[in-house]
Amino acid sequence: MAEKIFMISVNQKRYEIKEGDLRLEQALSQNHDIPLEIASILIKRDISCDEAEDFLNPTLKRYLLDPVHLKDFQKAVDRLYEALMHKEKIVIYGDYDVDGATSSAVWKRYLNACGVGCDIFIPRRLEEGYGPNKEALLELKNKGAQVVIFVDCGTTAFDELSYAKEIGLDCLIFDHHAGATTLPEAVSIINPNRLDEDSPLTYLCAAGVSFVFLTGLNRFLRQKGWFEKIPEPNLLSLLDLVALGTVCDVMPLKNLNRAFVKQGLKIMKQRHNIGLRALCDVSGLDSTPSSYHLGFVLGPRVNAGGRVGESHLGSLLLSTNDPSCAQEIAKKLNHYNEERKTIEHQVLEESLNQIFLKNLEKDPVLLVQGNGWHPGVIGIVASRLKEKFKKPACVIAFDEHGIGKGSGRSVTGVHLGMCMHKAVHHKLLLHGGGHEMAAGFTVLKDSFEAFYDFVQQDLKDSLEGYKPIEYLDAVLSLQGLNPNFLEKLSLLEPYGAGHPSPRFLVQNCRVENAFPMGEGHARFELKTLDNFTIKAVSFRLTETPLETVIFSREKKLYDVVVQPKLDTFGGRNAVQVIVEDFIEM
Secondary structure, eight states, X not given: OOOOEEEEOTTOOEEXXXXXXXXXXXXXXXXXXXXXXXXXXXXXXXXXXXXXXXXXSOOHHHHOOOGGGSTTHHHHHHHHHHHHHTTOOEEEEEOSSHHHHHHXXXXXXXXXXXXXXXEEEOOXXXXXXSSOOHHHHHHHHXXXXXXXXXXXXXXXXXXXXXXXXXXXXXXXXXXXXXXXXXXXXXXXXXXXXXXXXXXXXXXXXXXXXHHHHHHHHHHHHHHTTTTSSSOOOOGGGGHHHHHHHHHHTXXXXXXXXXXXXXXXXXXXXXXXXXXXXXXXXXXXXXXXXXXXXXXXIIHHHHHHHHHHSOTTHHHHHHHOOOHHHHHHHHHHHHHHHHHHXXXXXXXXXXXXXXXHHTTGGGSSSEEEXXXXXXXGGHHXXXXXXXXXXXXXXXXXXXXXXXXXXXXXXXXTTOOHHHXXXXXXXXXXXXXXXXXXXXXXXXXXXXXXXXXXXXXXXXXXXXXXXXXXXXXEOEEOOGGGOSHHHHHHHGGGOOOBBTBOOOOEEEEEEEEEEEEEETTTEEEEEEEETTOXXXXXXXXXXXXXXXXXXXXXXXXXXXXXXXXXXXXXXXXXXXXXEEXXXXXXX
């Protein structure tokens, strides 16, 4: 076996460049008529020659399974058909994040296209919290609701769904969060991650689960003659929403998810969804959308309403057909997103101070808490901490009553959601759950210390010997990062969880002409020994080793970890790189 290239960066990250297999790379390149550089990246990412075609050109036809295999499928279809036939009032009850907003909008748009009216209800994050609550359910019942469709929530809402049944609400759940050993009372629970389910679609978000189910419901309605007098809904037109939910919920971009995002980006490019069009305009997004734009431009704005503003705005934006309404909501969400950034920065700074003051970075799991922290940003802060320290992180915001809302983010191979289920079982949490990479929970101040110890002990074995390694795709010259190469690289899109944007090591570079950009960012140039120069940017530098390197006047040579991007602003067609790290030579 060839010796691996292994490096430690100024950020103390461990980098490795996988050795390729020239024979396999050449075979893949020839068999699929793709550039050798792209074949090399695929082989290094464990995509075989047999898998390459489906990976490069994922289709719904290849991966979309018949939803009849899902438990409770027919129960859900029968109850919804009854509701449609008798014109019962249907309410879609969603979570306040992007997956909740997109799945709610998918359902509303589909039912509206079937000639059926429905309402969307999104709980207020601060006042009502995540998932079903009894007060909201009673209010919906008093307003005439007969059927409630829960999306991205409900799988562990035992008391609330028992109450819903008592007051005469029929509940259907379309979720993807891990279930407990028992299930709540509901007409149907469509969830690939319920413990008694054997569906292979465990990697879908709620929007994806909803879409898969709707293909079956649509077929059933067609067979019943529902579309004899009205046009059949165009299910494919909903894929822009499914793609947005998939990327923003950090679902792995494999198999059906990859097809969802690949096809969804094509739909989004057509700008048919009025709400998404307005959001693109207010975000300044006038280029062809990519998964990057979903995750870092559009998603945060949809999320902002649920985090620091009005929880229902995201779903309302994505489901409206009124251009003036969409423009107004998009502007509000853009404003809330700016407000969110300010609050997030403050909580992150206080979290880091707590970690360094108490030496918490030595713990297997980072767990910080604060009085009065805004619950709407704790998930983002947990993500930032996970990225910085390369270990699971949980952030808890306690209110004046000693009730803490917590959010956690995990690393590959450590199931944080299951840990929270165990903590609920041990009565250390009031509520808790999630999936492998993310979790939410509620903890009392008096239980915090016991919960803290439990989490550290429960996840200790999973993290034993865990040393995160970041993989780079290749060593390239700076001159090799040109528009022609980036055009070849686009064959690998879309990028996301499990298939990140390619990163390369360029050697023997120095930093020149560095200037601050925005809050904590920088723009500069990378220059080689033979004076070839390329434009570069780097983000979130404040008080990091990267800040020292970039603004140093020593002009030392470094090997540099970069992501290349094509800069098309103002009609240009130039390459710039995002610099992620430096490795001293």
